[in-house]
Amino acid sequence: MAREKGRTLVAANRKARHDYLIGATFEAGIVLSGTEVKSLRAGRASLVDGWANITDGEAWLHGVHIPEYTQGTWTNHAPRRVRKLLLHRREIEKLERETREGGQTIVPLALYFKDGYAKVELALAKGKKAYDKRQAIAKRDSDRELARALGRRAKGHAAERER
Secondary structure (H helix, E strand, O other): OOOOOOEEEEEEOHHHHHHEEEEEEEEEEEOOOHHHHHHHHOOOOEOOOOEEEEEOOEEEEEOOEOOOOOOOOOOOOOOOOOEEEEOOHHHHHHHHHHHHHOOOEEEEEEEEEEOOEEEEEEEEEEEOOHHHHHHHHHHHHHHHHHHHHHHHHHHHHHHHHHO
């Protein structure tokens, strides 16, 4: 059987970009059991409540929900179990330093398959305040309104030229 190529997205954490200011990002492998991989290949996972921490020089992923595999038997996995992350030592040390000294947290942004291996994209993030979230929503709405106005104007000018 031919090996998979490319990147296949399984789940994205869109809420993280709304709730946090995203800093540096890292790609990490995940230690999974067989039924977890099958469930992920079916496209079932949720990163909404996920976070990671460093304990004894190892990275761990918490709160990520990978539902039980429907055709699984008694060997099925626990949906919200803690999963080990595979990172280089210098990346783990940087993450540990930033979370301890910088007051940042580690959040998963995406879960995907890359060349057949399950990967998670992690980010160092700082929590947004309520007013930061309101400003982001207001900016997004004003940008959308501006794009609409420019589109109407471009269509209006095109109609005037045809007359």
